[in-house]
Amino acid sequence: MTLGELRRRRPVSPPGAAERSARSGWIAVALWTLLITGALVAGEWLRRAGLATEDDLPPLHAEPRLLTWQMLPAACVAAVSVSVLPSLAQRLSWRLLLPVSWGTAVAWTVALALSDGLDALHRPLDSPTEYPAGLDAVRADPGEWLSTFTERLGGYTTHVRGHPPLPMLVLWALEETGLRGTDWSAALIILVGTSAVVAIAITVRCVADEATARRAVPFLALAPLAVWIATSMDAFFLGVGAWATALVAVAAKRENLLAAAAGGLLLGSLPYLSYGLLPLFALPLAVALLTRITPRLLVVLLCCAAIVPLAFTLGGFWWPDGVAATHDTYVISRGSAQRSYAYFVIANIAVLGLLVGPATAHALPAALSNRRPLAWLVGAALIGLLTLDISGVTRGEVERIWLPYAAWVIAAAAHHKPPARPWLSAQTTLTLTLQALILSPW
Known part of the structure; x- marks a missing residue:
């Protein structure tokens, strides 16, 4: 199908719909601005009153700072990408567009991180609270470490205590291949996290159409969430979750048993990467409903999804016990459980x-107001995120926790008519401002 045919197939809006859409979009941007401003003002008041814990800049787990000339490389990447990527997204062949969008996301993420110095890509992972600091316990005997993980949880580092054992085993396996050190761990996180751009684009193409996927690509590649991709392990979760959903979509679209098997394997791994990924299953469920997946593919998917849970159970880790133990450590923690639920919700x-970003806020009302497949994907991500938010276990630090959900919400920006460079400029300006003004531990 040619790009001309894709454009001709775009639905024609009824008279007055464009005006209503624009009006609702600007109302959403105004609410977006008020919500962020209000949260920062209220957070500062709570901090000064001694009612907010751990955070110097609530609701962000970060501290204020100011970068100037250090932002120049990232600003150059933004300028070039905003100028070129919208045209490439419409003109390149689909197979070439995918690696180009991935490369753009990598360049954007790395350029932002390097504004903090040449060691910024691995420095967050060198923290004593992070996963690599606990690898010595795994190296000694991975089998025993797994079987005793829950009972010894209190002795592990902060992030290990807050998650199931699979992230640690992934980093241990990376070392076993000879790729030792936090430089390699950072590379893995960045490459997998940014690959979500490709996975989400493939999913949108499968359940909606190629024109919609092409319009979404520039916004996915230049998303503000790139500030927290390098190097938060939650970016790895984002990539795995996005590819799990994409493989379900490909399997249903092409009747591909291998894709169904791979998708099921990744889906089964999600609860063992993070307890907070359970609501993310709303996305593959939406894809399965949209594509009307066949019973044969569903059986393959479910059987393969059981492999990881079965392996961990046989290895001595019982997931419900892990949830309970992690919750216990959370409740007695110094700050997280003491944060205000009313504020952080x-x-x-x-x-x-x-x-x-503002481009997504502007597009969201129009994207959700129809029954098209994109609305299902965005709505599923929002339902999963809100479920996690209301549960109360995510009080702060959600700039990394929301990554696996937020990337799918950005797909709503496909509503903007290409090339949409003013909106892309707004996105990158926000991103550069965040990177320049806040210092995050990730």
């Missing part, structure tokens, strides 16, 4: 606004 949504 709202402020967490403000952080989502920062992750997705």
Whole structure:
């Protein structure tokens, strides 16, 4: 199908629909601005009153700072990408567009991170609270480490205590291949996290159409959430979750048993990467409903999804016990459980606004107001995220926790008519401002 045919197939809006869409979009941007401003003002008041814990800049787990000339490389990447990528997204063949979009996302992420110095890509992972600091316990005997993981949880580093054992085993396996050190761990996180751009584009193409996927690509590649891709392990979760959903979409679209098997394997791994990924299953469920997946593919998918849970159970890790133990450590933690639920249940949504940017806020009302497949994907991501938010276990630090969900919400920006460079400029300006003004531990 040619690009001309794709454009001709675009639905024609009824008279007055464009005006209503624009009006609702600007109302959404105004609400986006008020929500973020209000969350920052209320957070500063709570901090000064001694009612907010751990955070110097609530609702963000970060501290204020100011970068100037250090932002020049990232600003150059933004300028070139905003100028070139919208045209490439419409003109390149689909097979070439995917690696180009991935490369753009990598360049954008790395350029932002390097504004903090040449060691910025691995420095966050060198922290004593991060996963690599706990690898010595795994190296000694991985089998025993897994079987005793829950009972010894209190002795592990902060991020190990807050998650199931699979992230640690992934880093241990990376070392076993000879790729030792946090430089390689950072490379893995960045490459997998940014590959979500490709996975989400493939999913949108499968359940909606190629024209919609092409319009979404520039916004996915230049998303504000790139500030937290390098190097948060949650970016790895984003990539795995996105590819799990994409493989389900490809399997259903092409009746591909191998894709169904791979998708099921990745889906089964999600609860063992992070307890907070359970609501993310709303996305593959939406894809399965949209594509009307066949019973044969569904059986393959479910059987393969059981492999990882079965392997961990046989290895001595019982997932419900892990949830209970992690919750116990969370409740007695110094700060996280003491953060205000009433504040963060709202402020967490403000952080989502920062992750997705004003272009997404403007497009969201129109994207959700129809029954097209894109609305299903965006709605599923929002349902999963809101479920996690209301549960109360995500009080702060959601700039990384929301990554696996927020990237799908950004797909709503496909509503903007290409090349949409003013909106892309707004996205990159917000991203550069965030990187210049806040210092995050990730």
